Amino acid sequence: MIITYADIDGFRNLNGISFAPDPKYNIIVGPNAQGKTNLLEAMWILSGCKSFRGSKEKDYIRLDGNRMESKIKLLDSVREQKISFEMTKSASNPKSIHLNGVKQKGTRALFDVFKCIAFIPDDVEIIKGSPEKRRNFIDMAASQLNPVFVMHLNKNNAIMNQRNALLKGIMQGNTDKSILEIWDRQASKEGAVISYMRYEYIQKFNGICGRLYRTISGGTEELELEYRSNFYKNEDFEIPCY
Numbered sequence: 224m225i226i227t228y229a230d231i232d233g234f235r236n237l238n239g240i241s242f243a244p245d246p247k248y249n250i251i252v253g254p255n256a257q258g259k260t261n262l263l264e265a266m267w268i269l270s271g272c273k274s275f276r277g278s279k280e281k282d283y284i285r286l287d288g289n290r291m292e293s294k295i296k297l298l299d300s301v302r303e304q305k306i307s308f309e310m311t312k313s314a315s316n317p318k319s320i321h322l323n324g325v326k327q328k329g330t331r332a333l334f335d336v337f338k339c340i341a342f343i344p345d346d347v348e349i350i351k352g353s354p355e356k357r358r359n360f361i362d363m364a365a366s367q368l369n370p371v372f373v374m375h376l377n378k379n380n381a382i383m384n385q386r387n388a389l390l391k392g393i394m395q396g397n398t399d400k401s402i403l404e405i406w407d408r409q410a411s412k413e414g415a416v417i418s419y420m421r422y423e424y425i426q427k428f429n430g431i432c433g434r435l436y437r438t439i440s441g442g443t444e445e446l447e448l449e450y451r452s453n454f455y456k457n458e459d460f461e462i463p464c465y
């Protein structure tokens with residue numbers, strides 16, 4: 224998959240940028256704070272993922288501007304596709320996403336179309352940092368491969384929000400405790416599915432990483448990745464549960 228053309232306007236400090244990247248390698252050089260990372264971020268958001276800088280969508284718009292747009296054409300194994308992301312400061316309908324000219328409700332459809340990996344200095348935290356960083360990485364990468372995963376993650380978030388609201392109600396003494404069990408059951412079901420999907424992703428990832436690492440090390444070293452859950456043993460994952 225290659226980006227054949229990109230148009231970026233009003234995204235942070237970038238204005239009127241149009242370029243056709245090289246299909247293989249592109250090296251972007253320049254002094255600090257010129258917008259090199261902004262350029263990558265402007266294209267990254269078309270993958271349907273949240274900013275890799277952890278910034279809010281409203282910050283995409285140029286500080287003294289009212290709208291931003293980022294558009295790419297990309298060539299996958301079959302055809303050319305077009306993605307555009309426009310946003311204005313107007314409160315009523317700020318975001319507008321199009322895929323091949325068709326307006327999309329959200330970013331979900333983009334996951335499947337534009338697959339993108341960012342590797343930034345903070346990513347060493349995936350190895351060094353807390354399990355949460357690893358979970359977030361797996362969830363993002365696996366979502367791009369399998370949109371069903373996104374559905375389960377969203378469902379799980381919704382259940383957790385409901386459950387937390389209920390817990391608050393129980394603590395304040397104005398909600399019946401017995402309802403909690405219904406949410407617990409749903410949360411554990413979705414939790415199991417998500418754990419399984421993470422396990423499945425790491426299984427696939429392990430095969431690919433092992434192969435690549437053998438090439439890099441000239442066959443002298445092995446790399447093995449394994450998913451370790453606090454709740455499940457690997458045997459628990461033998462039967463797919465979604």
Ligand SMILES: Nc1ncnc2c1ncn2[C@@H]1O[C@H](COP(=O)(O)OP(=O)(O)O)[C@@H](O)[C@H]1O
Nearest residue numbers: 235236255256257258259260261282284285286
């Ligand atoms: N919403 C915004 N509006 C205008 N400028 C912005 C906005 N967000 C970030 N910037 C500017 O973007 C620049 C940083 O760009 P960045 O891509 O991080 O630079 P680098 O070339 O070092 O990677 C800074 O000058 C910063 O002021």
Ligand SMILES: [Mg+2]
Nearest residue numbers: 256259260261
């Ligand atoms: Mg930078």
